[in-house]
Structure formats: C-alpha cells, structure tokens
Amino acid sequence: MxxxxxxxxxxxxxxAIAAAQPDRCIPPFLPAGPKGRLIVLGAGKASAAMARAVERHWSGPLEGLVVTRYGHAVPTERIEIVEAAHPVPDAAGLQAARRIRDFAAAAEPDDTVLCLISGGGSALLALPLDGISLDDKQAVNRALLASGAPISEMNCVRRHLSAVKGGRLAALAHPAKVVTLLISDVPGDNPVDIASGPTVGDPTTCANALAILRRYRIALPPAAEALLESGSGETVKPDDPRLAGNETHIVAAxxxxxxxxxxxxxxxxxxxxxxxxxxxxxxxxxxxxxxxxxxxxxxxxxxxxxxxxxxxxxxxxxxxxxxxxxxxxxxxxxxxxxxxxxxxxxxxxxxxxxxxxxxxxxxxxxxxxxxxxxxxxxxxxxxxxxxxxxxxxxxxxxxxxxxxxxxxxxxxxxxxxxxxxxxxxxxxxxxxx
CATH class of the missing domain: 3.40.1480.10 (MOFRL domain)
Structure with missing residues (x-):
C-alpha cells in the first residue's frame, strides 16, 4: 500500500480502457462466413478500431463503411473509414449515413451485414427523416445536450427523428442477416440506447419523444414537431418480422x-x-x-x-x-x-x-x-x-x-x-x- x-x-x-479495446473483445463474436458477402457497417467513437479488429481477424473477403469521430480514424485496408462531428452532427456525418443506408439497402439474402456500433453513433449516424433538415437535427441535438436529460431520453428523441436509428438500418438490410456487435456506453447496457439502436427494435413511441421534449421545454423546429405529432416518425418495433433471426452481442461494457x-x-x-x-x-x-x-x-x-x-x-x-x-x-x-x-x-x-x-x-x-x-x-x-x-x-x-x-x-x-x-x-x- x-x-x-x-x-x-x-x-x-x-x-479500464484496455479491457474494452476492440482487438480484445471483437474476435470472439465474429459470425460464421456467409454464402454471400460480409458487409461491415458501423458508427461510433470506437467503430474505426472495431473495423480494424474485424479486418485483422477475418480471413475471407469483406467490404463496408464506418463513420467515427474526427481524430478517431485508424488505418484499414478493406473497410472505408469516414470521420464526422460529435456531439452535434455535421454534413460529413449526413453523407456517411446516406452511404451506410445505401449499403444496407443493397444487401442480398445470402449476405451478412455486420454492424459495429459504439457510443457516439447517435450524432455520427445523422440521417434525418424526410422533411427534417440537418439544421433542424443540429438544433434539437444542442438543446438536448444542454437540457440535463439522461441519455435514454435523449436517444428516444433522436430515434424518432432518424431515417436509420430505432431499428431502421436492420429493416433496410432485410432479408440479409444482421449481426450487431456493441460496445456499450449507456447505463444498463440497453442495446436500443447505444447509438440510438440502429439495428434493434424500439419499444418507445413518438408520444414518448414528445413528452420528453415538453418535460425539458425544448422547442422543436416545425417540421420535426409535425412529424412526431402525426406519428409518422414511428420506429421499428421489437416484434417486427424484418428483425427476426438477427443477432445482437454486447462485446464490451x-x-x-x-x-x-x-x-x-x-x-x-x-x-x-x-x-x-x-x-x-x-x-x-x-x-x-x-x-x-x-x-x-x-x-x-x-x-x-x-x-x-x-x-x-x-x-x-x-x-x-x-x-x-x-x-x-x-x-x-x-x-x-x-x-x-x-x-x-x-x-x-x-x-x-x-x-x-x-x-x-x-x-x-x-x-x-x-x-x-x-x-x-x-x-x-x-x-x-x-x-x-x-x-x-x-x-x-x-x-x-x-x-x-x-x-x-x-x-x-x-x-x-x-x-x-x-x-x-x-x-x-x-x-x-
């Protein structure tokens, strides 16, 4: 002593940091080789290092794209790394999210989509629903960050304004199998709250999101308020058949x-x-x-x-x-x-x-x-x-x-x-x- x-x-x-390094925690959870392609998609502060770990420990062909925070990229050979802003999204994150959406939508039934998700993905994977601008998304993010709301409430709002969160990314990839590897940064390790759950079903609703915004007296841009009020921002629910057969693993917590x-x-x-x-x-x-x-x-x-x-x-x-x-x-x-x-x-x-x-x-x-x-x-x-x-x-x-x-x-x-x-x-x- x-x-x-x-x-x-x-x-x-x-x-504590070493215990959560991707090179240590990713390999045990890699899926079996698919009949088709392995498509690697991801978002978060750790996603680039997660992608590098996949490359180091995967012997077959693969392709894909992940988006990480500025300064957090690492060298990779087959998976493209894009950097974007955090905690307030920017145009680089918007463009990366569009490309990740397109990758998922192009997956074929024999493909496996390997999603590498970590904290920070909510801001980095920034693709608003139709009718909501990037400026709107940025304004809501800034207000949430200053409100004192816990991360679960902030991410509930984010899911209902996003075209890829709240299970939407996995639904886009259907019928390809989606395997998600998560590094958890949220209290309770609930997958729906890690980067706002792009590949898992969301039990919360537009009404829940509106209640949170009103609780913290956050004024919404008109387009975002109309989307939530109408219910057209509803997320993919846990019992959605497009999510059946997918796998989700928390690899570090x-x-x-x-x-x-x-x-x-x-x-x-x-x-x-x-x-x-x-x-x-x-x-x-x-x-x-x-x-x-x-x-x-x-x-x-x-x-x-x-x-x-x-x-x-x-x-x-x-x-x-x-x-x-x-x-x-x-x-x-x-x-x-x-x-x-x-x-x-x-x-x-x-x-x-x-x-x-x-x-x-x-x-x-x-x-x-x-x-x-x-x-x-x-x-x-x-x-x-x-x-x-x-x-x-x-x-x-x-x-x-x-x-x-x-x-x-x-x-x-x-x-x-x-x-x-x-x-x-x-x-x-x-x-x-």
Missing part, C-alpha cells in the same frame, strides 16, 4: 472495465468496491453523494474499511448554467472536492473512457487532497468554477487534467475514489453507573 496515489489511479483508468480496474487496485494492496456501473443523475449531485460515502468510510469505517478504492461507472448529466469549459466528469470531480473539503486521505479520478469529456480532447482530471487549497493559492474560486461549469479550466490550471488522446473505445464514465488512510475506530465510551 505504498503506491503513489496519482500513479495508481491512472493505472486503474488505463486498465462498463462492468468489465470496472472489474479490470478493481484487479489493479487489489494487486496494489487496496480493497476494491464497485458501487455500480450505471450511476446517473446531475453530475454535481452525484459528486456530492460520492463525497458523503467517502467521508463515511474515512470517519466511520462504513460501509467499507479503508484503505480501499470505490469504483463506479455510468453517465451523469450537466445542466448548463455558465459559459465555462467543462464536461460531466470534471463537473462531478469538482463537486466531489468541494464536498470533501480537503480530506487528507482521499484522492479521486474521473474520466471518460473515450478520451473526450465534454467538447474537448481532455479525458477528465485528478482530484488530490490539496486541490482546493492549491486553487485558492492561485486565486481560483472552486465554487465559482463549478457555478460556471468550468471544470476543465479549474483542473487545467492546477496541472491535473488527464489527456489520453483518442482511446479508440468507449464504455462511458470511469470514477475511482482512493482512500489511503488506515482506519482507526474512535474509542468506545463506556458509561459507568
């Missing part, structure tokens, strides 16, 4: 990455406890709750005895209040630090496993026992930074930002709270009568 806390936390984060990080902690001599792989809620509120748990561990030895590591995953949300530079992980971490108020024995790391927290190429940050005092010494007000959604500005000024570059995978948020103090229970007071 003499490990450097900074190095140990970073080692756990690196292990947050839980496996948390277990990999826990193994690193135990090897270093720390008990490791996974609090959950699907923690959701407002980032600053989740930070406050995790701080309360850490304080109870330090002060009471409950529910765990230190020294230990508390691990969690999931996807929090941020309701924008200020104009700072931030992301949900650094927002949570700053809130955690404010509620801990400099506990000497508590360190923490929060980061997005795709290497991008928010809109910047910054994965997350590290919180140390003296983060707040170092900030004050530099004239930085931590509470003001939180109020301004300026987590990246705060931790960047302290030199504690974590920059990984594109990790080529995405199993969502990773959080580790390291409690180094050996627990000394308070003396028991015995009443003398």
């Amino acid at each position: 003499s490990a450097d806390p900074r190095a140990l936390l970073r080692s756990m984060f690196d292990a 947050p839980q496996a990455s948390l277990e990999a990080a826990a193994a690193v902690a135990r090897e270093a001599g720390f008990a490791a406890h996974i609090l959950g792989d699907a923690l959701e809620g407002e980032a600053r509120d989740v930070g406050a709750v995790l701080a309360a748990v850490a304080r109870q561990v330090v002060q009471r030895g409950q529910p765990f005895t230190p020294p230990c590591v508390l691990l969690s995953g999931g996807e929090t949300t941020v309701t924008l209040r200020g104009g700072g530079r931030g992301g949900r992980n650094v927002e949570l971490l700053l809130s955690l630090g404010l509620h801990l108020r400099g506990f000497e024995s508590v360190w923490a790391l929060a980061g997005d496993t795709d290497g991008v927290d928010g809109l910047e190429e910054i994965a997350g940050a590290l919180l140390t026992p003296d983060s707040l005092s170092r900030a004050w010494a530099r004239g930085i007000n931590p509470q003001a930074a939180l109020d301004n959604n300026d987590g990246h500005g705060f931790f960047g000024a302290l030199g504690d930002a974590i920059i990984t570059g594109p990790t080529l995978t995405n199993v969502n948020d990773f959080r580790a709270i390291l409690i180094t103090l050996l627990y000394n229970p308070p003396p028991v007071e015995v009443a003398i009568s």
Whole structure:
C-alpha cells in the first residue's frame, strides 16, 4: 500500500480502457462466413478500431463503411473509414449515413451485414427523416445536450427523428442477416440506447419523444414537431418480422472495465468496491453523494474499511448554467472536492473512457487532497468554477487534467475514489453507573 496515489489511479483508468479495446473483445463474436458477402457497417467513437479488429481477424473477403469521430480514424485496408462531428452532427456525418443506408439497402439474402456500433453513433449516424433538415437535427441535438436529460431520453428523441436509428438500418438490410456487435456506453447496457439502436427494435413511441421534449421545454423546429405529432416518425418495433433471426452481442461494457480496474487496485494492496456501473443523475449531485460515502468510510469505517478504492461507472448529466469549459466528469470531480473539503486521505479520478469529456480532447482530471487549497493559492474560486461549469479550466490550471488522446473505445464514465488512510475506530465510551 505504498503506491503513489496519482500513479495508481491512472493505472486503474488505463486498465479500464484496455479491457474494452476492440482487438480484445471483437474476435470472439465474429459470425460464421456467409454464402454471400460480409458487409461491415458501423458508427461510433470506437467503430474505426472495431473495423480494424474485424479486418485483422477475418480471413475471407469483406467490404463496408464506418463513420467515427474526427481524430478517431485508424488505418484499414478493406473497410472505408469516414470521420464526422460529435456531439452535434455535421454534413460529413449526413453523407456517411446516406452511404451506410445505401449499403444496407443493397444487401442480398445470402449476405451478412455486420454492424459495429459504439457510443457516439447517435450524432455520427445523422440521417434525418424526410422533411427534417440537418439544421433542424443540429438544433434539437444542442438543446438536448444542454437540457440535463439522461441519455435514454435523449436517444428516444433522436430515434424518432432518424431515417436509420430505432431499428431502421436492420429493416433496410432485410432479408440479409444482421449481426450487431456493441460496445456499450449507456447505463444498463440497453442495446436500443447505444447509438440510438440502429439495428434493434424500439419499444418507445413518438408520444414518448414528445413528452420528453415538453418535460425539458425544448422547442422543436416545425417540421420535426409535425412529424412526431402525426406519428409518422414511428420506429421499428421489437416484434417486427424484418428483425427476426438477427443477432445482437454486447462485446464490451462498463462492468468489465470496472472489474479490470478493481484487479489493479487489489494487486496494489487496496480493497476494491464497485458501487455500480450505471450511476446517473446531475453530475454535481452525484459528486456530492460520492463525497458523503467517502467521508463515511474515512470517519466511520462504513460501509467499507479503508484503505480501499470505490469504483463506479455510468453517465451523469450537466445542466448548463455558465459559459465555462467543462464536461460531466470534471463537473462531478469538482463537486466531489468541494464536498470533501480537503480530506487528507482521499484522492479521486474521473474520466471518460473515450478520451473526450465534454467538447474537448481532455479525458477528465485528478482530484488530490490539496486541490482546493492549491486553487485558492492561485486565486481560483472552486465554487465559482463549478457555478460556471468550468471544470476543465479549474483542473487545467492546477496541472491535473488527464489527456489520453483518442482511446479508440468507449464504455462511458470511469470514477475511482482512493482512500489511503488506515482506519482507526474512535474509542468506545463506556458509561459507568
């Protein structure tokens, strides 16, 4: 237990990312060779690396196209890689989605369509239904991202405005068999929420999407509102016969990455406890709750005895209040630090496993026992930074930002709270009568 806390936390984060690398998790799930062609289609931050893994481990002919985030492409020989914008779609994503749709529609009965889907695909696979423009789609995306809505609700809306999501891509490929390999970035690992489910049936409705938009007071462009009101944006349902016989496999998910990080902690001599792989809620509120748990561990030895590591995953949300530079992980971490108020024995790391927290190429940050005092010494007000959604500005000024570059995978948020103090229970007071 003499490990450097900074190095140990970073080692756990690196292990979580490594556990979800496509070269490790794709090969066991590759389908049998079809009578016809193998057509590879995909979308997401990890889709290019997934395509490369397929090429490396597939001996027969194949062809296809995947779309990934700018900066996340990798060299491939037979599968074309296109880059586009995330989290707000752009024209490159629109054009790629059109081509992916055409690939699916051209599949023949003896072909197998192998779909490689990961987080980020909702924005990257941007093909609105007829009557909705790219500008409309961008406006809705921006409003959803700023609303504080959880990812399941955001993706419900996205599915009902898309020509390829909500099972539509698989329906287009019918009667070819569709095999979908998923790297999950959503709490609960529900396939319909991963990149808004382009190949799986969707039980939600246009009415559900409208209710979500009204709940968050999001004004729709007229064409989009008319489409939802009329019900003409309805998605493909789970019992649709065009989906019969298809296969869907989750090849990497947050839980496996948390277990990999826990193994690193135990090897270093720390008990490791996974609090959950699907923690959701407002980032600053989740930070406050995790701080309360850490304080109870330090002060009471409950529910765990230190020294230990508390691990969690999931996807929090941020309701924008200020104009700072931030992301949900650094927002949570700053809130955690404010509620801990400099506990000497508590360190923490929060980061997005795709290497991008928010809109910047910054994965997350590290919180140390003296983060707040170092900030004050530099004239930085931590509470003001939180109020301004300026987590990246705060931790960047302290030199504690974590920059990984594109990790080529995405199993969502990773959080580790390291409690180094050996627990000394308070003396028991015995009443003398």
